[in-house]
Structure formats: structure tokens, C-alpha cells
Amino acid sequence: MAKNQPTFTCTACGAAHTKWSGRCDACGAWNTIQEDEGLSAGPAANSLGARRGAGMTLTDLSAKEAPPPRTSSGMDELDRVLGGGLVPASAILVGGDPGIGKSTLLLQAAASFAGQGLKTIYVSGEEASAQVRMRGARLGLSDANVKLAAETNLRDILTTMEAEKPDLVIIDSIQTMWLDTIGSAPGSVSQVRAAAHELTSFAKRKGVSVVLVGHVTKDGQIAGPRVVEHMVDTVLYFEGERGHQFRILRAVKNRFGPADEIGVFEMTGAGLAQVTNPSALFLSERGKPSPGSVVFSGIEGTRPVLVELQALVAPSPHSQPRRAVVGWDGARLAMILAVLESRVGIPFAGLDVYLNVAGGMKISEPAADLAVAAALLSAREDAALPADTVIFGEISLSGALRPVGQTENRLKEARKLGFTSAIIPEGGKPGGKTGLKLTRAADLIGFVGDTFGAG
Numbered sequence: 001m002a003k004n005q006p007t008f009t010c011t012a013c014g015a016a017h018t019k020w021s022g023r024c025d026a027c028g029a030w031n032t033i034q035e036d037e038g039l040s041a042g043p044a045a046n047s048l049g050a051r052r053g054a055g056m057t058l059t060d061l062s063a064k065e066a067p068p069p070r071t072s073s074g075m076d077e078l079d080r081v082l083g084g085g086l087v088p089a090s091a092i093l094v095g096g097d098p099g100i101g102k103s104t105l106l107l108q109a110a111a112s113f114a115g116q117g118l119k120t121i122y123v124s125g126e127e128a129s130a131q132v133r134m135r136g137a138r139l140g141l142s143d144a145n146v147k148l149a150a151e152t153n154l155r156d157i158l159t160t161m162e163a164e165k166p167d168l169v170i171i172d173s174i175q176t177m178w179l180d181t182i183g184s185a186p187g188s189v190s191q192v193r194a195a196a197h198e199l200t201s202f203a204k205r206k207g208v209s210v211v212l213v214g215h216v217t218k219d220g221q222i223a224g225p226r227v228v229e230h231m232v233d234t235v236l237y238f239e240g241e242r243g244h245q246f247r248i249l250r251a252v253k254n255r256f257g258p259a260d261e262i263g264v265f266e267m268t269g270a271g272l273a274q275v276t277n278p279s280a281l282f283l284s285e286r287g288k289p290s291p292g293s294v295v296f297s298g299i300e301g302t303r304p305v306l307v308e309l310q311a312l313v314a315p316s317p318h319s320q321p322r323r324a325v326v327g328w329d330g331a332r333l334a335m336i337l338a339v340l341e342s343r344v345g346i347p348f349a350g351l352d353v354y355l356n357v358a359g360g361m362k363i364s365e366p367a368a369d370l371a372v373a374a375a376l377l378s379a380r381e382d383a384a385l386p387a388d389t390v391i392f393g394e395i396s397l398s399g400a401l402r403p404v405g406q407t408e409n410r411l412k413e414a415r416k417l418g419f420t421s422a423i424i425p426e427g428g429k430p431g432g433k434t435g436l437k438l439t440r441a442a443d444l445i446g447f448v449g450d451t452f453g454a455g
């Protein structure tokens, strides 16, 4: 391919394209493709560098040279998502919708890490230092030992980092940073990518940890966090719904720990509070037993979390009935509906189907299949399930139920929260005594018969 040929990048999903088009065929977003200057033109690919790269083998890394241990922030919910604390010289991306609470979270995290003895700098490109200080005062962090800088010129920031030799630098946000070697405006794909590259390579070189804040954007003018995901060690997304005070910090990539781990927070008048028992929180809004409501015992990362699934099934006025899902996978819902129709003989044609995971939680486990099927049937038959029952299990296309991992942990959590019975697939063997009344089903037909009388 000819050198210096312009490339194009989708600001929403980060996919590369060879030519501009109005719609990104990778993620389907419109008007998000931007010309990308790429990183600064380096030397020709076939010229040799001055330094040799390979110098040691894995066994050369003696215990003395092994990297220093992680630093705990003192906030358990944050430490868990990081895989057990902050790894020195790591690069972390925290993405999330504007206004979800990223700046709040990171100012609190900065204060916590500073309290553990890390020299911390919080660089705001969006707010003046006085505004950050006001926010700090509101969060009760006035005497935290965090240095504040209001700066967007990356060269100045790197100079400051060089001089101050911090342990941790927080950049809020990467979309406001700009490099004078790049012609395009701050927030463009080229600027965001170049700034992230400079910061992460500085971090590795100097042993500084950096946290990059990235707004998830929808308009295509500003590059989103997806564009830099591949450059960092850890990618966290801060999720939640505007109307709810719950916020979930989710690890989607982590070179130093398990992905899919979550930390749960609550937005209060004085900042984010940790939620140490998320199950109790997610079930707190549950009223009396009602049709369509089912409690699913799920696993998020390393711990069990109970959530309520809500389904609504109603006759559709449309020729093409609606299927709407919040917090679960739409394709998976279509599969469950198809299995219910063709294996159990319960039709959903002509019916609108809505499924919601309460509390703004998102579930991706196939273990939720059986709970979803139960919620759909309960809504369709207008029959409430007993309020003290949890349900989980995977459904295969044949209609058979498959046991899922960590059955015992799921049951224990349910027991802890006062549930007395569980419906699970046959073959799932909890080791010890669970204290729950277990109903087991081998397939969906058996489950429907047991739970709703005749199929």
C-alpha cells in the first residue's frame, strides 16, 4: 500500500476504513467517520533503529527486579475492578457518558490514592482548578494531598510530569488534550489517539500510572474512548442510568486482572458512595410479587449479584410486534422466544414483548436464560411467581436446560438475602447444604409444567 495514504477512523467504534463514507459498516453509526492523520510520520519501516530491543529473557527477571506491588486505593469497589489495586506504570481508560460521574469518581480516587502515599496529579482540561477545588470541597476532600492542574496542552503536561515525578496522573478528559504537532482540532481522532499514545508511552517509560477519562460520544465530531482502548492496559466503563443513583464501574479489558469485574457505587449529594452489598440494592425497589417479575442470581466478575428481571407481554397493535430489551441481549431474547414457541409450543406471535433488568444493571451471562423465560411466561400468563424464589440456568436450542458455573455461590447469595427456594437445571450440583428448597428441571417443558401448571 502506498505510504501516507490517508486512513479514516470511526469516532464511535474506532474501526479503520480506507475511504470516507457516511455510515460506519462496523458499528452502523452515521456521520462518525473522520480522516485520521495517524501518529506522527515515523522513519521508513525498513530503516534500523539505534537501540536494540531484546535484552533479557523472562528468567532474567529476578525477584528483586519484579515490579513493585499494587497500591490499594482503600476503596474496595475500585480496587476490585482494577484487579486488586493500582499496578505501577499502568495505563487505565475510564469511559462513560457525559455527566455520569467520571470526574467525581476520579477526584475521589485521586484523593484515596494520595492518602495511600502516592504522589498524585489531577489534570483537568474541562474545569478550572478553582472549580475542581470547589468540587473537592463538596466531596469533603479539601485537605487531600492531590495536585491540581488546569491544562490542555500535552507538551506542558508532559513537562510537568517530568518535573514533578508523580506516581499517578489523572487526565480528565483525553478529548480536551492537544498536541501542537497535529493539525486537527482537539477531540479529533488524530489528536485523541496521539495524546493517548504520548501519555501511555510516557507512563511506561517513567513508571507513572495514568488514568485517561474518555467521554462516550454520539455526534461523530469528537472521538470516543473506543479509539484508544487498544493502547491502554485496563479499560473501565462507568455506567448507569440518569434517573437512578446507582453507578456501575465495569472492567471490559484488564491486562492485570479479570475482565467483567464490577464495582457498584451510589451517587449521593456528597459524591459517590461504595455499595458493598449490590444484591440488596438491586432488589430494594422490588414491590410485592407481580407477574413478569423474576429474581435472577447472577455472577458478575468474582461475586454473585441478584437482580430483578421484569417482563411485559401485551397484544400488539402493530403488524410487526415489538421486542424491546434493556440490560440484556436482544438476539438472546429472540432465541428464548423461538425456543419457547417451537419446543414448548407457547406462541408469542402478535404479542409485544418488553424485558428490563431493574436498577440499570446489564447482564451478559447465558445463565440468565431460564430467568428470562420465566419472566416472559409469568407476564404472558399473568401469573406471579413466588417472591422468595431465585432462578438461573442456560437454555439450549433443543429446549434442554444446562447447569451453569458457580451454582453454589449463586445459591449462597440468595440464602443470604432471605430467599428460600430456587429453580435450577438438573445436573447443577451444589456441594454443601444450601438451606434452600431446590426445584430442578431437565428441560423447558418440565420447567413450564412445574412452575405454571400445564404447558
Ligand code: TYD
Pocket: 096, 097, 098, 099, 100, 101, 102, 103, 104, 105, 135, 138, 139, 267, 268, 269, 270, 271, 272
Ligand atoms: P461528573 O463527575 O461531572 O460527570 P462526568 O465527569 O462523567 O461528566 O458528575 C456530574 C453529575 O454528578 C452531575 O449531574 C451532578 C452529580 N453529582 C452529584 O449528584 N453529587 C456530587 O457530589 C457531585 C460532585 C456530582
Ligand code: MG
Pocket: 102, 103, 104, 126, 172
Ligand atoms: Mg467530567
